[in-house]
Structures are given as structure tokens and as C-alpha cells.
Amino acid sequence: MNRLTNIAILGSTGSIGRSSLDVISTFPDRFRVTYLTAHRNLDLLAEQIHRFRPHGVVVPDESSARRLRYLVNGTTELLVGEEGLYEAVTREDVDTVVSSLVGFAGLLPTLRAIEAGKDIALANKETLVVAGELVMQKVRERGVKLMPIDSEHCAILQCLQGEDAQSVARLILTASGGPFLHVDRESFAQITPAQALQHPTWKMGNKISIDSATLMNKGLEVIEAHWLFGLAPDNIDVVIHPQSIIHSMVEFVDGSIKAQLGIPDMKLPIQYALTYPERQRSVFQRLDFAALQCMTFFAPDMEKFRCLALAFRALRCGGTAPAVLNAANEVAVHEFLKGRVAFSAIPDLIEAALASHNVVQHPQLSDILRADRETREFVSKQMNAVPL
Numbered sequence: 481m482n483r484l485t486n487i488a489i490l491g492s493t494g495s496i497g498r499s500s501l502d503v504i505s506t507f508p509d510r511f512r513v514t515y516l517t518a519h520r521n522l523d524l525l526a527e528q529i530h531r532f533r534p535h536g537v538v539v540p541d542e543s544s545a546r547r548l549r550y551l552v553n554g555t556t557e558l559l560v561g562e563e564g565l566y567e568a569v570t571r572e573d574v575d576t577v578v579s580s581l582v583g584f585a586g587l588l589p590t591l592r593a594i595e596a597g598k599d600i601a602l603a604n605k606e607t608l609v610v611a612g613e614l615v616m617q618k619v620r621e622r623g624v625k626l627m628p629i630d631s632e633h634c635a636i637l638q639c640l641q642g643e644d645a646q647s648v649a650r651l652i653l654t655a656s657g658g659p660f661l662h663v664d665r666e667s668f669a670q671i672t673p674a675q676a677l678q679h680p681t682w683k684m685g686n687k688i689s690i691d692s693a694t695l696m697n698k699g700l701e702v703i704e705a706h707w708l709f710g711l712a713p714d715n716i717d718v719v720i721h722p723q724s725i726i727h728s729m730v731e732f733v734d735g736s737i738k739a740q741l742g743i744p745d746m747k748l749p750i751q752y753a754l755t756y757p758e759r760q761r762s763v764f765q766r767l768d769f770a771a772l773q774c775m776t777f778f779a780p781d782m783e784k785f786r787c788l789a790l791a792f793r794a795l796r797c798g799g800t801a802p803a804v805l806n807a808a809n810e811v812a813v814h815e816f817l818k819g820r821v822a823f824s825a826i827p828d829l830i831e832a833a834l835a836s837h838n839v840v841q842h843p844q845l846s847d848i849l850r851a852d853r854e855t856r857e858f859v860s861k862q863m864n865a866v867p868l
């Protein structure tokens with residue numbers, strides 16, 4: 481009988497973390513949860529501890545640890561802070577790390593896990609956006625398996641099975657277009673956080689929901705695809721497909737196109753990442769083509785959705801530019817969610833940050849950390865100059 485695969489989930493209380501636990505719970509003979517991590521949602525973490533009995537959990541600070549001890553009276557080890565995250569992902573009783581923290585916070589624990597030789601199921605796209613060259617180099621050096629959880633990259637990976645890398649002409653990432661696909665650009669300044677959080681086809685965490693509304697999410701995915709599949713920016717296209725049924729496509733040199741289809745449910749790519757290269761039965765809802773009736777496609781409006789154009793620009797600049805794009809976006813989205821800047825100001829802040837930055841090519845980790853820190857400071861200062 482196969483040994484159980486021990487899994488650590490970074491961000492088990494988030495949207496991807498919860499879906500990962502749902503998938504894992506359907507394969508009790510195959511997977512065992514050994515570490516879970518949370519940030520604010522300690523009540524949910526306590527429930528997950530009761531249900532999955534992990535060896536250890538990570539919480540952000542001592543006061544969270546005290547509260548969790550009060551909620552859970554068990555044998556689960558409590559680890560604390562960033563050091564706790566690094567400890568959890570490098571332990572012997574971990575084979576695979578589901579990297580599903582949100583934002584830049586996911587980079588360092590994911591890097592530590594790779595350095596420790598753990599396989600990675602990667603939802604945290606920001607890891608590859610900010611440090612793609614460095615991360616892919618470490619993945620090769622350590623010989624670990626890096627499986628994308630993003631549905632687009634999972635789709636591309638499936639389309640590439642059995643194909644020669646030389647025969648790939650173009651990757652085509654599909655995008656739902658988000659909630660403002662048919663809203664005039666002139667109205668963008670009035671968009672509220674509550675409106676921007678209403679995604680038409682996917683239920684996700686707050687940050688990625690706003691990124692989907694600005695199409696920055698697609699831009700981050702273009703950068704992620706570049707590092708995962710080794711294609712130049714000119715060979716990566718985006719097409720709007722509001723039904724989110726085709727998750728992405730690959731065009732080959734002979735003009736053939738392969739697509740991967742399915743209902744929009746993140747449990748499917750999570751299961752594929754965890755069971756790869758096998759396919760396992762699932763109870764997920766099946767696609768009903770007759771009920772679907774039609775699928776539509778059109779080109780994204782890069783002038784209206786400037787964040788997508790800025791992501792392509794940062795990818796073409798290379799080096800630390802994507803780290804700057806990401807940091808500026810994280811601050812701008814945070815401030816928008818707090819009601820302190822307008823939706824329409826998000827690309828303005830990112831553009832200003834990119835313009836002010838001197839790009840370092842082939843950056844070391846220290847260059848990336850500096851670019852991230854300086855950009856956060858820069859955007860925070862700009863905030864006062866941006867009208868609401």
C-alpha cells in the first residue's frame with residue numbers, strides 16, 4: 481500500500497485552504513494533513529484542528545496562540561509567526577505544501593519549502609510574479625514538483641500533456657472579465673468595494689476578487705504562466721470568456737488548439753495538483769453542454785482595464801518590475817477595500833510606482849525584498865496625492 485502523503489496547508493482558513501481540505505477529506509487513504517496555518521480566523525482554525533487533527537498549526541503571534549489554546553485543548557503543537565511558518569513547511573512530516581497564503585506573504589515560506597525539498601501545490605501566484613526566476617531556479621536545483629493550482633495554469637498543464645515543448649506556439653488564458661466588463665470606464669471612480677467583491681462566476685478571497693475586477697488577476701497570471709511554461713510575453717494572450725467554462729488553451733505550431741473545460745470550481749484544479757499525474761474520480765458537478773447553450777469570447781479592453789496592460793509592461797521590463805507591480809497593487813487594493821482610494825486610482829498608483837523604480841535585472845532575494853519594501857513606502861506616500 482502507498483504511504484500517505486503528508487500535507488501542510490499555508491492559509492487553511494482561506495478560500496483555497498478550505499477547498500483544499502474538502503478535497504483532502506475525500507481521500508483519507510491517500511492524504512494526511514500535518515500542518516495548518518491561519519492569520520485572523522482562529523475560530524475556523526480551531527474547527528479544522530478538531531476535524532483534521534494536524535500535528536501542528538501556525539498562528540501569527542503569542543496572543544493568537546493564547547486564544548487558540550483556550551479554544552482547543554489538545555495535543556496539536558502551536559507554532560508562532562514567520563519562524564513558525566518556516567518551521568512547519570520544512571519539517572520531516574511534510575511531503576507537499578499547499579501554498580495558499582494571499583499576497584507577498586506567501587513568498588518566503590514557499591521558498592523555504594522548496595529549499596527543504598518539499599513538493600508545492602501553488603495557489604499563491606504572487607510567489608512567481610515577484611520572484612519567478614529565483615523560484616524556478618530553486619525548483620530545478622532541488623528537483624521538487626511545482627504544481628499550479630490556478631485553474632488557468634492547471635488547464636494549460638493538462639493541454640500540454642504528451643506534447644513537445646517546441647510545438648507550442650501560444651498560450652491563451654481565459655478571463656471572465658469580472659463584474660465591470662460592461663460598465664463604462666467613466667463610472668470606475670464611483671465603484672464601491674462591495675460592488676467590486678461581487679464576482680460573477682468565482683467565489684474567492686477579497687484580494688483576488690478585487691484583482692479580478694481590475695483584471696490585474698489576469699495580468700498576474702500572465703506573469704505566472706511565463707515562468708511556469710517558459711513562453712515569451714508575445715506568446716501569451718488573454719481572451720475574455722464570461723462563462724468561465726474554458727479555463728485556458730494552448731495553440732500549437734500547426735494551428736491546432738487544445739482547451740480544458742469544466743465547471744468553475746477550484747476543487748478540480750486542487751485535486752489535479754494533489755493527485756498528479758493520476759486522475760481520480762470526483763463528485764464535482766459535471767458540465768451540461770445543453771444547459772450551457774453558448775460560450776462567448778472577445779478581446780480584453782486594455783485601455784479600460786489598465787492593470788492588465790501594466791502587468792504585460794512589467795513582464796516585458798523584467799527583473800524587479802513585476803515585484804513593484806505586485807507591491808503597488810497590494811497596497812492600492814488594501815486602500816481601496818478600506819475606502820481610502822477610488823477603484824480608478826488603483827492603476828494610477830501602480831503606474832507611478834513602476835515609473836519611479838530603477839529595475840534590477842536577474843534580482844537576488846534581497847533585491848526583491850527591497851523593491852517590495854520601497855514600493856510599499858512609495859505608494860503609501862502617493863496616497864495623499866490621489867483624490868478619492
Ligand SMILES: NC(=O)c1ccc[n+]([C@@H]2O[C@H](COP(=O)([O-])OP(=O)(O)OC[C@H]3O[C@@H](n4cnc5c(N)ncnc54)[C@H](OP(=O)(O)O)[C@@H]3O)[C@@H](O)[C@H]2O)c1
Binds near residue numbers: 496497605629631682
Ligand atoms: N480563491 C480562489 O479561487 C483562487 C484561485 C486561484 C488562485 N488563488 C490564489 O490563492 C491565494 C489565496 O487566495 P484566497 O482567495 O484563498 O485568499 P483568502 O481567502 O483571503 O485566504 C488567505 C489565507 O491566508 C491567510 N493570511 C492572510 N494574510 C496573511 C499573512 N499576512 N500571513 C499569514 N497568513 C495570512 C488567511 O488567514 P485568515 O483567513 O485566518 O485571516 C487565509 O488563510 C492568492 O494568492 C490567490 O491569488 C485563489
